[in-house]
Amino acid sequence: MAKRVILFSLNLILLVIIFPLSTNAVTYNVVRYGAKPNGRTDSTKSLLRAWSLACNSKKPATMWIPRGAYLVKTIVFIGPCRSTRVTVQIDGTIQAPPRNYWVIGNSRNWILFHGINGLTINGGKGGGILNARGSHFWDCRRSGGSCPEGATSLSLDNVKNGIVSGIVSVDSQWSHMSVNGSNNMRVRRVVLIAPAQSPNTDGIDIQSSTGVAIVDSSIGTGDDCIAIGPGTKKLLIQGVKCGPGHGISIGSLARSPNEAGVEGITVKDVTFTGSDNGLRIKTWPKPSNGFVKNVLYQNIHMNYVRNPIIIDQIYCPGTKGCSNQNSGIKISGVTYLNVYGTSATPIAVNLHCSATNPCNGIKLYNVDLTYSKKPASTFCFSAAGTSKGQVLPGSCF
Numbered sequence: 001m002a003k004r005v006i007l008f009s010l011n012l013i014l015l016v017i018i019f020p021l022s023t024n025a026v027t028y029n030v031v032r033y034g035a036k037p038n039g040r041t042d043s044t045k046s047l048l049r050a051w052s053l054a055c056n057s058k059k060p061a062t063m064w065i066p067r068g069a070y071l072v073k074t075i076v077f078i079g080p081c082r083s084t085r086v087t088v089q090i091d092g093t094i095q096a097p098p099r100n101y102w103v104i105g106n107s108r109n110w111i112l113f114h115g116i117n118g119l120t121i122n123g124g125k126g127g128g129i130l131n132a133r134g135s136h137f138w139d140c141r142r143s144g145g146s147c148p149e150g151a152t153s154l155s156l157d158n159v160k161n162g163i164v165s166g167i168v169s170v171d172s173q174w175s176h177m178s179v180n181g182s183n184n185m186r187v188r189r190v191v192l193i194a195p196a197q198s199p200n201t202d203g204i205d206i207q208s209s210t211g212v213a214i215v216d217s218s219i220g221t222g223d224d225c226i227a228i229g230p231g232t233k234k235l236l237i238q239g240v241k242c243g244p245g246h247g248i249s250i251g252s253l254a255r256s257p258n259e260a261g262v263e264g265i266t267v268k269d270v271t272f273t274g275s276d277n278g279l280r281i282k283t284w285p286k287p288s289n290g291f292v293k294n295v296l297y298q299n300i301h302m303n304y305v306r307n308p309i310i311i312d313q314i315y316c317p318g319t320k321g322c323s324n325q326n327s328g329i330k331i332s333g334v335t336y337l338n339v340y341g342t343s344a345t346p347i348a349v350n351l352h353c354s355a356t357n358p359c360n361g362i363k364l365y366n367v368d369l370t371y372s373k374k375p376a377s378t379f380c381f382s383a384a385g386t387s388k389g390q391v392l393p394g395s396c397f
Helices: 002-018 044-055 135-143
Strands: 026-029 038-042 061-065 069-071 075-078 086-090 093-095 109-114 119-123 129-131 152-157 160-165 168-170 177-180 183-188 191-193 204-207 210-215 218-220 226-228 233-238 248-253 262-273 277-283 291-305 307-312 330-343 347-352 359-371 377-381 383-392
Touching (some): 026 044, 044 061, 044 075, 044 086, 177 183, 277 291, 277 330, 291 307, 307 359
Parallel strands (some): 061 086, 093 129, 109 152, 119 160, 129 168, 160 183, 183 210, 204 226, 210 233, 226 248, 233 262, 248 277, 291 330, 307 347, 330 359, 347 377, 359 383
16 A cells, blocks of 8 residues: 555656646736726726736736727837746737727837747637727728828737737738737738728738748738738748738838848748739839849649739839839749649739849749630740749740
8 A cells, every 4th residue: 555655656746747737827817907808998008007017027927818808009018028938818809999090090000019039929719809990991091081091900020939829800900910020930820801902901011020930821801911021031931821812922122222132931832712913022113232032932722813923023003203114123043833723814924024133043843824724824024944844824934
């Protein structure tokens, strides 16, 4: 009997070592600090109180937003935090004010996280919803009246070693999410939704960031599903469903002459459905020191996409001050591998590069795109590269 007790005790000690009974983590429930889950009471200050405690905790800490609806105005969560493990657990819904779009529209950001190392934002099952209620703002934009600039729903500025998981963003005024000046970020299992006719509702905007991964997500908006801006490096986009929207776009680039370049972009296992574009690189026809290089598009399915493959270096909406210039952006080393499906227009591959800076190193490997059950066509200008395997429509190299 004594031997059994000793053996049991040793096993218990071993279990405690492997699975500690306490992680010493602390949780701050926003309801405890005055937040009301009724969707009507302003809970902005309550969330800030809970954040301040979580951010200043020496131990790993969680700010918990339980089930329910919480009305929140413009809010900024500022770091750095004392702990390198800070979690925001959203099991409920965060809502913008219902009709007065000026409340958050006067700011560029609705919910902003700034200067934090080790941030995790989790959406719980049935929760994790950010509802910006953007429809009245879009109506203002369409009417041509006096409107605020509009707010991005979730902004991550200067965030390092972060995770955004399970978030559902609905009806953003402007972009759903932005990642700016951040490193080593993983965005996974997010759902971003806005009507096809909602203006400028990008899914995710990325710039000046390195080591970002966007995986296993669904994005259907009124603008780019993902927009890749200057200074983006080592970006992975995998397992994403896009549509409606304007596709996955590198650019637009060359707005200013001294932009940082874009390099090391991998887009794979992605499906586009009914989008205006699929794989797009767009640059203004303006002088620039910028570049796009080392881009891989692999295993891409196009389902009735207007411009499945497009490089547009004469992007000049409204032809304001740029229609007679050439783009200074240098595009090189772009590979299209295993791209297949249907085009909604006759030209499925459109490579219109800069007259003064031709695209080079373009590779079309195993491309099969049809239009009305027939091979589509290709347009090339100032583009050089190689093709291999089956390439339909035919390569112009």
